[in-house]
Amino acid sequence: MRFSTMKRALAGTVAAGVTLALAACSGGGSPNSTTAAPSFDANKQYNVSVWAWEPTIQQDSNVVKAFEKQYPNIKVAVTNSGGPSDEYTSLSNALQAGTGLPDVGQIEYYALPQYAIGSNLADLTRFGAGDLQGKYTTGTWNSVNQTTAKGVKGVYALPVDSGPMALFYNEATFKKAGISAPPTTWDEFYQDAVKIHALGSNYYITTDSGSDAGFLTSLMWQMSPGAFKTDGQNVSVNFSDPGFAKFVETWQKLIDNHLISTSVASWSDEWFRGLGDGSIASLPIGAWMPANLLAHAPAAKGNFRVAPMPSLDGKPVNSENGGSSLAIMSKSSPDTQVAAYKFLDFVSNGEGAKLRVQAGNFPSLQATLDDPSFQSSTGDYSAPDLLGYFGGQQYNQVLAQSAKAVNSGWSYLPFQVSANSKFADTVGKAYNGSGTPLSKGLSDWADAIVALGNGQGYKVTKVG
CATH class of the missing domain: 3.40.190.10 (Periplasmic binding protein-like II)
Structure with missing residues (x-):
C-alpha cells in the first residue's frame, strides 16, 4: 500500500x-x-x-x-x-x-x-x-x-x-552464499556483500544509486543524530561524527569493489525483479516495505525475512526512514x-x-x-x-522492536526539501564513476546546504 x-x-x-x-x-x-x-x-x-x-x-x-x-x-x-x-x-x-x-x-x-x-x-x-x-x-x-x-x-x-528501519533480506540467497545469519554490524554487512557477489556478477547485497538523500540521512540519524541542528535562524551542519565517518568508509569500500549495485534505480521494474529472484539480496529500508514486496516482488514468497538494522557495534540503535x-x-x-x-x-x-x-x-x-x-x-x-x-516469521515483532530502538535527538533541516534537491549533484557523484569519494560528496552537500540556507535567511554553519 x-x-x-x-x-x-x-x-x-x-x-x-x-x-x-x-x-x-x-x-x-x-x-x-x-x-x-x-x-x-x-x-x-x-x-x-x-x-x-x-x-x-x-x-x-x-x-x-x-x-x-x-x-x-x-x-x-x-x-x-x-x-x-x-x-x-x-x-x-x-x-x-x-x-x-x-x-x-x-x-x-x-x-x-x-x-x-x-x-x-x-x-x-x-x-x-x-x-x-x-x-x-x-x-x-x-x-x-x-x-x-x-x-x-x-x-x-x-x-x-x-518508518523505523529494518533489514529485509532474502534468506535463500544468504544461505546459498554460506551466510547463516543476517549481519548485525556494518563490518559484517561488508563481509556478507563479498560472499553474495561471489555467487555471480549480477548478485549484490543491496542497491544504492546515490540519488536518495532519505536513505543516507536515515543512516546519519542512526549514527550521528546531531548532524543537523536548528536554533531559531541558526543552523549547523555536521557530517564529521567519527561513527558516521566509519560507516562512510565501509560504504565507500562497497562502492569501490562493486559489491552494491549503483546502476539499478530503486522502485524500477529491474529493482523489483532483482528482489524477486534474489539477486538483490537485502534492503535496508523503512518498516512500511512488506506490502510493497508482496505486491511487486511476488517471486520471493517464502524467502524474505526481517532483521534489525546493522549498527557499528551490533547494539540495537535505529532510525526512521x-x-x-x-x-x-x-x-x-x-x-x-x-x-x-x-x-x-x-x-x-x-x-x-x-x-x-x-x-x-x-x-x-x-x-x-x-x-x-x-x-x-x-x-x-x-x-x-x-x-x-x-x-x-512474525516480522511485525522485529519491526516493533526496531521502532523502540530509534535514536533520539534527530532533527531535519528547516529547509530539508530544498536541501535534498542538491543531493544527487553532490553526493551522487560518488556513485557515477567520476572518482569523487563519498566523503567529498558529503562535504560538497554540506557546502550546498550552507549556501542554500543562507540564501533563505538562515545563518548556517558547517562544522568539521
Whole structure:
C-alpha cells in the first residue's frame, strides 16, 4: 500500500518550486495556541478539504467512509495529490498565491519543518494535541513538534504512520552464499556483500544509486543524530561524527569493489525483479516495505525475512526512514479547523488508524506496536499473505522492536526539501564513476546546504 508514496519520496524526486524562504511563508492571521478553539457543533455542517497521496486516505477509502459515518455532519473532500513532491509543489504555489490551499495536507516528517517554520501550519495544541505525546513512538512525536521562525513551539501535525528501519533480506540467497545469519554490524554487512557477489556478477547485497538523500540521512540519524541542528535562524551542519565517518568508509569500500549495485534505480521494474529472484539480496529500508514486496516482488514468497538494522557495534540503535503526518493549514478558518482536527484525530489515533494498519501501513501508535495481535499478525491485524511471504516469521515483532530502538535527538533541516534537491549533484557523484569519494560528496552537500540556507535567511554553519 506504500508503493505509490515511497516510490517518489525515496527516489529523491524534489520539486524545484518548493523553496520556502523565512520571510515569504508566514501564514499570518492564524489563531495561536493560546486562543481557545471554537466548540464543535454536532448540528452544524462542516466541509473539510484534504490533499493526500496515500491510498488509505482517498475519497473512496474505508477510512473516509468510516469517518463520515462517525461524523455525519462533516463532509471530507479528498484530492489525490499524486505524490509527495507533487503536493509540495502545489502547496508552494498556493502559499505564494495566497489562495487555493486545502484545509488539511499530508506531509512527510522530513518536509514538515519547512512548512512549520513559516507559520503555514496551525498549532494543534489548542485542540488538545499536546496531551497525546504518550500515544506515539518517540521518533514520530518528535517529528511533529516544531518551532516557527518566530520561536513559537507547538504540535503542527499528527503522525499517521512511521518508518523505523529494518533489514529485509532474502534468506535463500544468504544461505546459498554460506551466510547463516543476517549481519548485525556494518563490518559484517561488508563481509556478507563479498560472499553474495561471489555467487555471480549480477548478485549484490543491496542497491544504492546515490540519488536518495532519505536513505543516507536515515543512516546519519542512526549514527550521528546531531548532524543537523536548528536554533531559531541558526543552523549547523555536521557530517564529521567519527561513527558516521566509519560507516562512510565501509560504504565507500562497497562502492569501490562493486559489491552494491549503483546502476539499478530503486522502485524500477529491474529493482523489483532483482528482489524477486534474489539477486538483490537485502534492503535496508523503512518498516512500511512488506506490502510493497508482496505486491511487486511476488517471486520471493517464502524467502524474505526481517532483521534489525546493522549498527557499528551490533547494539540495537535505529532510525526512521519515511512516514508522514496530517497537518491543518493555518489559513483554514477557525470553524473548519475544529472539524479538520476531528479528521486528524480519527486517522491518527482513532478507528482510522486501525483501518490503515489493516491495509498495510506501519503504525505510529505505541499501543498498536505493543499489541500481541499486531506483533503476531493475527486477530485484528491478520495478514496471512504477508506471513507466508516472510516464511511464517512474525516480522511485525522485529519491526516493533526496531521502532523502540530509534535514536533520539534527530532533527531535519528547516529547509530539508530544498536541501535534498542538491543531493544527487553532490553526493551522487560518488556513485557515477567520476572518482569523487563519498566523503567529498558529503562535504560538497554540506557546502550546498550552507549556501542554500543562507540564501533563505538562515545563518548556517558547517562544522568539521
